[in-house]
Amino acid sequence: AQTVTQSQPEMSVQEAETVTLSCTYDTSESNYYLFWYKQPPSRQMILVIRQEAYKQQNATENRFSVNFQKAAKSFSLKISDSQLGDTAMYFCAHGEEAAGNKLTFGGGTRVLVKP
């Protein structure tokens, strides 16, 4: 079974600074997908960024970028120029090309952006 591990339960960052969230995963497949989701206090799950394992280039979405290290099975998220609205739980998720396209989620990292 796939596992996704987020080793940082909570992180805080000053507004306008940068924070990096860690994620490691376990898989025996060569092709798969990785995602970061954001869950603000409203509890709505929002897709932040996705990365296909066959792509070597790291994905970027505005202030969000990833560092994908396939050999190390590592997938970190960097939030640049942190804003108060970035305060949320962040979940890393792993998916494979299989029946149902299921995702396995990590336990989450709580990010608090301080003014």
Next chain:
Amino acid sequence: SQTIHQWPATLVQPVGSPLSLECTVEGTSNPNLYWYRQAAGRGLQLLFYSVGIGQISSEVPQNLSASRPQDRQFILSSKKLLLSDSGFYLCAWSGIALYEQYFGPGTRLTVT
């Protein structure tokens, strides 16, 4: 564009009562559908998923069941709720050629 709805948003039910949570998706056909449960401050636990009408896969044996009577409708049910069924329930969809999932607003269930 696609949208996903869940209702009710909040529900308080006594132990032993039945449960029915509904999820509908608009703007897409033949989606994969998913039910998750999230305990407070924790990650998401996949309960059921469906790749088509009447096709339900259960991930965790429990007091709950799921049904998909229509292409874009997914229902989570229980005949008799337990205290341990309390939590936040999220429905999600994905397209056949997509691997990311899109989530509904969730239902907060409290069993008293």
